[in-house]
Amino acid sequence: MVDLSNNTxxxxxxxxxxxxxxxxxxxxxxxxxxxxxxxxxxxNYLKQDPSNNANAMVTIKGQQFLGGGALSQNxxxxxxxxxxxxxxxxxxxxxxxxPTNYKQPMCFLRKGDGNLVxxxxxxxxxxxxxxxxxxxxxxINQQLNETNTKIQQLAQQAQPTYxxxxxEKETENEILMKQYAxxxxxxxxxxxxxxxxxxxxxTQTQGTIETNKNYYIYILLVLFAILIIFLLIKFxxxxxxSQQNPGFMxxxxxxxxx
Numbered sequence: 001m002v003d004l005s006n007n008t009x010x011x012x013x014x015x016x017x018x019x020x021x022x023x024x025x026x027x028x029x030x031x032x033x034x035x036x037x038x039x040x041x042x043x044n045y046l047k048q049d050p051s052n053n054a055n056a057m058v059t060i061k062g063q064q065f066l067g068g069g070a071l072s073q074n075x076x077x078x079x080x081x082x083x084x085x086x087x088x089x090x091x092x093x094x095x096x097x098x099p100t101n102y103k104q105p106m107c108f109l110r111k112g113d114g115n116l117v118x119x120x121x122x123x124x125x126x127x128x129x130x131x132x133x134x135x136x137x138x139x140i141n142q143q144l145n146e147t148n149t150k151i152q153q154l155a156q157q158a159q160p161t162y163x164x165x166x167x168e169k170e171t172e173n174e175i176l177m178k179q180y181a182x183x184x185x186x187x188x189x190x191x192x193x194x195x196x197x198x199x200x201x202x203t204q205t206q207g208t209i210e211t212n213k214n215y216y217i218y219i220l221l222v223l224f225a226i227l228i229i230f231l232l233i234k235f236x237x238x239x240x241x242s243q244q245n246p247g248f249m250x251x252x253x254x255x256x257x258x
Contacts, residue, residue, distance in 0.1 A: 017158040021151065028147045035140040042133040056129040057083050057094075064119035065094035065127050068112020075104050082107035083126055094127040 059079065071092055076082040079097050082105075086092040091111045099105040100122045116125055116135045127135070 014158075017154060021154055021158070024147055024151045024154065028144065028151065031140055031144050031147060035137070035144060038133070038137045038140055042130070042137050045130055045133050057087060057126055058129050058132045059083075059097075060116065060125040060127065060132060060135075062119060062121055062123060063116045063125040064096040064123050065110055065114065065116055065125040065131075067093050067110030067114040069110065071109040071111040073106060073108045076107035077105060079124060079126075085109065086126055094125065094131060097124045097126060098122050099124075 071089065074082075074085055076085055076097065079099070082095055082097040085107055086095040086109055089109060092109045093112055093114075094110050096108045096110070096119065097105070098108075098120065101120055115138065116127065116131070119125070
């Protein structure tokens with residue numbers, strides 16, 4: 001039989017790769033759906049009347065807005081004060097507010113275009129609505145690229161395993177074919193032996209029947225001979241008895257004598 005113990009590691013590794021690939025592909029599909037929705041939201045925002053969105057600012061917890069460079073900073077007491085400080089400055093393109101990590105609340109105003117980055121848990125990024133939507137698009141796009149890179153890398157890593165597994169499969173198939181041929185040849189031999197045994201058994205059965213038949217005939221002949229001998233003995237005995245005791249009447253001359 002084929003020994004599959006050497007392929008156990010290959011099968012386990014192959015199954016692990018397939019599982020990881022499926023997980024990554026599922027993640028990629030979900031991210032793609034999110035990306036399409038984020039792009040649609042951004043495009044719809046751009047289609048709106050710019051005058052309605054000129055001063056629209058949104059906040060994002062845990063992130064910082066770096067912009068193109070620093071503009072100024074102040075000690076805004078509240079988040080709304082920091083938002084108002086940025087909105088009142090034509091050069092301010094966004095800000096970052098942190099109420100707890102410094103001796104007093106700090107509001108960092110930024111100028112120019114730039115990205116949102118991960119900050120402290122107490123950081124609050126202040127950016128225009130369009131910047132927030134664009135940031136979401138960029139973030140999901142980056143995740144898509146990273147996931148796609150992982151899929152490609154894993155697929156490349158899987159190629160040697162799949163190649164080796166296919167070679168093992170071909171070897172197993174060759175062995176199985178040889179074993180099948182051997183089993184077929186052995187089956188022919190077994191069928192021939194069964195036919196010979198059946199023929200021999202029939203011959204023995206016929207011989208036994210003939211022997212029994214001859215035996216019964218012999219027994220009948222012996223019984224018949226015994227019967228004849230018995231009758232002959234009885235006849236001879238009867239004849240001897242008649243001669244010794246002639247109890248019959250005969251006539252002599254004119255009279256009867258006994």
